[in-house]
Amino acid sequence: MFAFTINVCAEVPLTSGEKSSFVKLLCTTNGDHKPIAGSVADVAAAVRRGADLRRFSTYNLKGTGMVEETMTLQTTWVFDEGHVGGLQTLRHPVNAGLGISMLPSMSLWIFGVEAPQRSTFVPLNGKPVANATGKWVRVDNEPFGRETDEFVPRRYLWWARSDWKLIYAHDKNGYSSQGSWEDIRKAVKEGRILKVGIKNLWSYLTPAGDETLEHEVFIECTTDFSHLDESFVGALTQPTFLLQPSVPLKFTGENFALGWLVVRSDGKVQRVTLNPTNMQWERTWDRYAVRWFAR
Numbered sequence: 001m002f003a004f005t006i007n008v009c010a011e012v013p014l015t016s017g018e019k020s021s022f023v024k025l026l027c028t029t030n031g032d033h034k035p036i037a038g039s040v041a042d043v044a045a046a047v048r049r050g051a052d053l054r055r056f057s058t059y060n061l062k063g064t065g066m067v068e069e070t071m072t073l074q075t076t077w078v079f080d081e082g083h084v085g086g087l088q089t090l091r092h093p094v095n096a097g098l099g100i101s102m103l104p105s106m107s108l109w110i111f112g113v114e115a116p117q118r119s120t121f122v123p124l125n126g127k128p129v130a131n132a133t134g135k136w137v138r139v140d141n142e143p144f145g146r147e148t149d150e151f152v153p154r155r156y157l158w159w160a161r162s163d164w165k166l167i168y169a170h171d172k173n174g175y176s177s178q179g180s181w182e183d184i185r186k187a188v189k190e191g192r193i194l195k196v197g198i199k200n201l202w203s204y205l206t207p208a209g210d211e212t213l214e215h216e217v218f219i220e221c222t223t224d225f226s227h228l229d230e231s232f233v234g235a236l237t238q239p240t241f242l243l244q245p246s247v248p249l250k251f252t253g254e255n256f257a258l259g260w261l262v263v264r265s266d267g268k269v270q271r272v273t274l275n276p277t278n279m280q281w282e283r284t285w286d287r288y289a290v291r292w293f294a295r
Contacts, residue, residue, distance in 0.1 A: 023054075027158040033114045036155075040113045043158050044084040047076045050164030050195055050218060050293035053086045055111055057153035061096050069096070073111060075240045076218045083247050085112035089240050089258070093121065105129050108241050108258060113158055115248035119143045122258060122276060137276045139251045164195055164293035172199075172287040174232075174266035179292075181265040184233040185226040187294035194221040194235055196263045199289040205244040205255055213245040216291075219261065237261040242273065257282070263290060 026046060027038035047053065053073045061067045073086025088109040093102040104124035111117050120139045121129045133139050167187055168179035188194065201217040221235035243249070243256035259273035259281070267287045274281055 022163070023159050023161045025157055026160050027113055029113060029156045029158075031152065031154050033112075033116065033156070035114070038158075040084065041081040043113050043160065044078050044081045046160040046162050047078045047084050047218065048197075048216065049162055050166065050197060050291075051160040051162040052076070052164075054159040054161070055086070056157035056159070058155055059153045064096070064098070067096050074220070074238050077215060077249065079213060079215045079245070079247055079249075082114060083112065083249065085110070085115070085249065087111070087241060089238065102130070103127070106258065108256075110243075110249055110251070112248055113156075115250075116141075117143060118250045120251055120256070120276075122274070123279075134254050134277065136279050137254060139254060141250045164295045166291055167294050168265065168292040169290070170265065170267060171289045172267045174264075174268075181231060181233050184224075184265055184292050184294070188224045188226065188233075192294040194224055195219065195293040195295075196221060196235065196237065197291040197293065198261075198263065198269065199291075200245075201269075201288060202242050202245045204286060205242060205257075207244075213247060215245050218293075221263070233265045235263050237263060242271070263288075265290075265292070 026042040027040055028036050030036050053076050054070060055073060056068065056070045058066060058068050071088060074089045075087040077086065078084040091107040091109065092100060093105060093107040094100050106122045106124060108120045108122065109117055118141045120137055122137050123129045128136050129138050131138055166178065167183045168181065169177045184194065195218060197216050197218045199216050200214060202215065203212050206212050219237040219240050221237050223236045225234045237260055239258065239260055241256055241258035244252040246252060254276045257273035257275060259271065262270040269286055269288050271284045272281065
């Protein structure tokens, strides 16, 4: 019998040079994604403050027995106090750390604190993935069946690292409500990392006539460019994927796109994304309200 004890909201110091931060266990859910300790609302509040999320789960694996899996969610999202979670955007399919057996592909996952996980597989070798649900990709909103009792988690722990500081916020036209673009420039010159929280980033994928659900999406930046004469900062994000907003969040057919964003402090955002229906790259521009964080 597998058992362990938990201490909700326990603080774990992480030392980096002369600085320290804290990771907190904010919520524990059972195999049906029902909270048994902590609070989903606490996770939502942490994500709104720019927190990173990590997710722990346990499951049985044929041939090896009990497995504990911990993952980082590179993109985080929040709709309201009850609908919050993250996306895994950098994962290659892997057999529980035993090795890689699938052909080269991206394994994209949606994880909600109170919702089942969802997955899609996108090929990297120019050939359709095995058991494709469309021409190229495989979308599965119920990836693990309970009848096998394999890969079915018994418990989930949701951890947040909350050491990001909001330094600048602006509307879709670049008008500031807090700070200035110079605060971003100063932060990166001090060697700090940036993260952006983009208001309603996925709304453009909502079908015409459907209700647009308010949400915010958070992505860490990898490369930053300060344009001194034009007075703005542009930043390239980590790879992510964009999908039609829904509650609970799931894949709506192949209405999603994976790629990168270029986010600017004047409200302009470029999407460079791969269309999974035809495996063609697309470049589009839009405007968004953005909050900029640094650590």
